[in-house]
Amino acid sequence: MNLRQLKYFVATAETAQASRAASALSISQSSVTTAIRDLEASLGVALFLRKRHGMELTNAGRELLTTAYAILSKVEDAQNLRQRDIETTGTIRIAASYTVVGYFLPFHLDRLKQLHPNLDIQLHELNRDSIEEGLLSGRFDLAVLLTSNVTDPGLESETLLRSTRRVWVPSGHPFAKRHRVDFEDIAGEDYILLTVDEAANTAMKYWSSQQLHPQIRLRTMSIEAVRSMVANGQGITILSDMVYRPWSLEGKRIATVMTNTPVPTMDVGLAWRKDVTFSAQMRLVHDYFRQAYNSPYPG
Template sequence: MSISLRQLRYFIATAELGQISLAAVHLSISQSAITTAVKELEQIIGVSLFLRTPQGMDLTEAGRQFLSHAYDIMKKVDEATHLNFISSEIEGILTVAATYTVIGYFLPLHIERLRRLYPKLEIQLFEQNRESIEEGLLTNRYDISVLLTSNILNPSLTTTRLLGSARRLWVPAQHHLLQRDVVGLKEISEEPYIMLTVDEAAHSSLKYWSGTPYQPKVILRTSSVEAVRSMVANGLGVAILSDMVHRPWSLEGRRIETINLQDPIPAMDVGLAWRKNIEPSPAMMAFRSYFQQTLHLPVFNK
């Protein structure tokens, strides 16, 4: 016997309201229908989901775990029934600006998928820094952008977060910090540090360093992620960078390890930006809808 959506709805209502009678009123069905559905679920799963008490229905530990899965299933069903389907026949030109990190480590796979989904849509891609992208969006040189959104403050732009990539400490294999139970900015400040500068990485890193009494002992500032990777792998320093740009091996074939940090280090946020209060073109709608559905995000605002 398989689990039905009806059983899940009845189970969730009972779990939330705590009484079969209240769940029955809420769903406008009989109490016996809910009782039967819950018993069927328990038989399928093989565990008790509720403790029956004089006060009502209390979730067991298994019931609490199953409720979490039930919420996930119903959320997916809701998303599937409210998809914003966009015709693959969309055509025209979409100008997309992106920053160095996004083009190098995030966007190519998605551009390839978009071109297969919308074969008549020409996506023109431009690499620019944040300031040039902001100016280009406001002057209509670009339709939309994909970039690191944390430094965008222009009130004339709308931004939406696509994902956050955690920042961790990069160290070479066999580094002594790998043996410690706890590593924070205090320990890192005692190590030679490689500072990445591209996409305002240095500015972002100094934000979280400035909230502490410590400072990195910078021995090199570079705009090249591969230079950071090589320097770290060869034991010349350490760095804090995001998982998005991490690769476990340098070009020389030497291993790079990562360490979770004790101090609160903000994730690197990748998102979309476009000019506020514009009427999005079908091409823009298709671009935004692709990311919303692919990454399971809420519907974007205009």
């Protein structure tokens, strides 16, 4: 067993597909499948059930996942010791939207705290309008938000992550057997529409471009409600990989499939007032995210 195998195993467990894990890790799919096969051989147990719709953890796999998280976390702590900066002090006020706070920021906030223990990060969760107003008025230094939604010309933005949107369907749904599906077919299914962080407005834009309308069964601000409704066969949806998890709270499986017509990605990144002079704390956080995402896209 080695750390590389554990990293590839965790990525596959979280994405439920070797191909998606390979894409997330920027490596070949064969590297992922070989590492998992070697890991299974060294442990003498099967970690995944290989199914048509993806990779499903066995009981042994679920046990190993808990251990793998603990091991990789300790390794991360050890690596951070040499980078630890105790001299940087001061406060930075960061605003973030709901989706970003729930599915993107926690890991990075923890890492920033480990790297800069004396930096005071004040986090505020708000909607986009309030975030933009707060940046322009100087109440916030930086924002971490969906840059694809930023509209105010007085703001600069930098995209760090482009998260692919896919169709979510329950395990065993006919769409799960396809490589791609048409919007015409999706329009014939009950649809669960997420409304938080302007998701509904974004969805209506790409639906309108197809000159079609979804058959909406439920509008909800809860991603977990969407996940449960889909997993229980009460509808399908289109959401991004960043908020995707292969299991509902009830432990039921969710599969994904691409659309034939491309759907805009969900873009996550930083924003700040155009004429602002970066403080040392702003520069530190900005540089951290740039290093975490090696090739940022210009906003």
